[in-house]
Amino acid sequence: MPDTDTLPAREPTIRVAAMPSDANYTGDIFGGWLMGQVDIAGSIPAVQYARGRVVTVAVNSFVFKQPIFVGDIVSFYTAIIKTGHTSVTVAVEVFVQRNPAKPECVKVTEATLTYVAVGEDRKPRALPQTEG
Template identity: 65%
Template sequence: MPMPADLNAYGDVFGGWIMAQVDIAGAIPAMRRARGRVATVAVNSFMFKQPVSVGDLVSFYARVGSVGRTSVSVDVEVFAQRHPENPITVKVTEARLTYVAVGADGTKREIPPAA
């Protein structure tokens, strides 16, 4: 849930706050599929559909879109639940990010076959 410190002068949540949360959400399935450390290498697409306001309950849903030799692309959808007295849920953002699997030394490594 975004807090007042996450708002711009017009009362909307900073896009950068949402982008950071999307990156965190996307990294989780990427790490699971890569079975280890990953690094964000690209934000392939990012679309803000509606503003997010303080008090909105924001949910992030991420799933692996494709897997390459060393990289994983993840699709993330973001929804906001608003107006607790008469709740509605709206899609506010969608994005696709690419992560590369990296080894302990920070160099890219191959992703193991699916289990």
């Protein structure tokens, strides 16, 4: 039986509905689809921080805690947890909301990814200096 969670008290980076085309023949959402969505969500704060193009260089961790089903509303919450000279590491938490008749919220995935800022030449570039 899944743990019932609550959504974080901030806006998600992205939110999507899990569709039949994202599922296998038994109705479970493909892990690869979820991994792609996590990468998209994680890249958004990385691009904003880097003020330009980034590339994924590592999936540091990825834990599937519960399955996702067709019809689930999938919310991706991100936070930058580390920055380097060229790299940005982002934590992504994924929650689903399901069963509108008896609403349930479940944390389904946790992941950490590292992105590197790249220039027009697609080679690593230094991150902009932040004021502070």
